[in-house]
Amino acid sequence: MLMPKWRYIGIAIGCIVSIHLLLSIHPTYRATTSPYRFLPQTSSNEIISGLPPESAVPDVSIQLPTADDLRGADLSSRPRANAVFVVLARNSDLWPLLESIRQMEDRFNHWAKYDYVFLNEEEFSEEFKRYTQSLTSSNCYYGLIPADVWFQPDWIDEEKAKAAREEMIRKKVIYGHSVPYRNMCRFQSGNFFRHELLAKYDYYWRIEPSVKYFCDLNYDPFLVMQNEKKVYGFTLSLYEYIETIPTLWDSVKEFIALHPEYVAADNAMGFLSQDGGETYNKCHFWSNFEIGDLNFYRSQAYLDYFDFLDKKGGFYYERWGDAPIHSIAAALFANKSQLHWFQDIGYRHEPFQHCPQGEAHTRGKCWCDQQNNFDFEWYSCTNKYTALFQ
Ligand SMILES: Nc1nc2c(ncn2[C@@H]2O[C@H](COP(=O)(O)OP(=O)(O)OP(=O)(O)O)[C@@H](O)[C@H]2O)c(=O)[nH]1
Ligand SMILES: *[C@@H]1O[C@H](CO)[C@@H](O)[C@H](O)[C@H]1NC(C)=O
Ligand SMILES: [Mg+2]
DSSP, X not given: OOOHHHHHHHHHHHHHHHHXXXXXXXXXXXXXXXXXXXXXXXXXXXXOSSOSOGGGSOOOOOOBOOHHHHTTOOOTTSOOOSEEEEEEOOGXXXXXXXXXXXXXXXXXXXXXXXXXXXXXXXXXXXXXXXHHHHTOSSOEEEEEOOHHHHSOOTTSOHHHHHHHHHHHHHTTOTTTTOHHHHHHHHHHHHTGGGSGXXXXXXXXXXXXXXXXXXXXXXXXXXXXXXXXXXXXXXXXXXXXXXXXXXXXXXHHHHHHHHOGGGSOTTOOHHHHOSSTTSSOOOEEEOTTSEEEEHHHHTSHHHHHXXXXXXXXXXXXXXXXXXXXXXXXXXXXXXXXXXEEEOTTOOEEETTEEEOOOTHHHHHTTOOSOTTSOOTTSTTBOHHHHHHTTO
């Protein structure tokens, strides 16, 4: 009988040898020249239970270091993306926002060390700057949004906009009364990526106040975006309130009739429509979480698309949200393989959450209840996403 100590050492050596064998035959690993050891890629599929067949969700070559690889490792020369966290916020959002930032630091950014850009149509207070910067060792930049890209444009007929707001109040549409909310939606739809503080970056991850990040992230999702040429990453999807977008789809159809060349060959129309584009099923990725390619928004296709929609006035005559605006563009102007469901990022924005299932939950040391998971609830659209790959 071996002494317990020797038994552990034996097991440890056994593990190292078998991991080494596994890695040495794995192409992703062989191609990697990284300062820390990577585990082989995980099929996105094996981390969820009760889901459609193996091939349902595209395989992603996520390179996964273990938590131990990261602890104390020298990551200074690790592969990085040119990426940034983007936070649109008011000074009054400070405290709920700190909850989100603190979690992002604890779960991911303490080792990844990406910058933050904070944007506001008013000057950020000294207090806001001090407390946000105090939570991170990364660079924080604070930008003022120019009035002409924030406020309701002069060419909007205020009488008509006001009548629309009053109608929405009557119908009890959430934020239906609010002009600032509409300014926010329009800015997030068509202008955030043009802010000068974002000019030097290629990828962004949006953070909102009062959200939760449940799991440790031991790989860099920005590198997934970059290596796989993804343009849009999400965790949650759902149906939009039709009262907020009654004429949006007609406008989109008009636009793509004018510009069929912008529609990607292998697009994700099936996520948006069950009749080949005739009607919109109201599905969208929930944009309070999004990891995206800024150059996608800077493309002529997106700029023309936003401009066309903006001229329709629907941000003010209705209450078009940035979630359907981003989602429709990503689904139509990119190939479906360029959308990515970040299944292993546990996330909550009231009142819904995505909780990683099975092995991913363990690997991420997630603290969400796996039973509390919106993915395949009736009001989720994620089954329309997975169906794209069946
Ligand atoms: N600077 C600024 N930021 C805003 C304004 N309105 C909203 N935001 C920010 O824009 C993002 C979206 O606003 P939210 O109020 O969270 O909207 P929502 O997620 O649809 O609704 P909630 O359920 O209330 O979270 C958040 O990051 C807010 O901090 C505004 O008037 N000015
Ligand atoms: C989509 O894929 C096709 C090949 O299937 C390719 O020709 C095209 O350039 C891709 N479109 C985009 C927007 O990447
Ligand atoms: Mg919010």
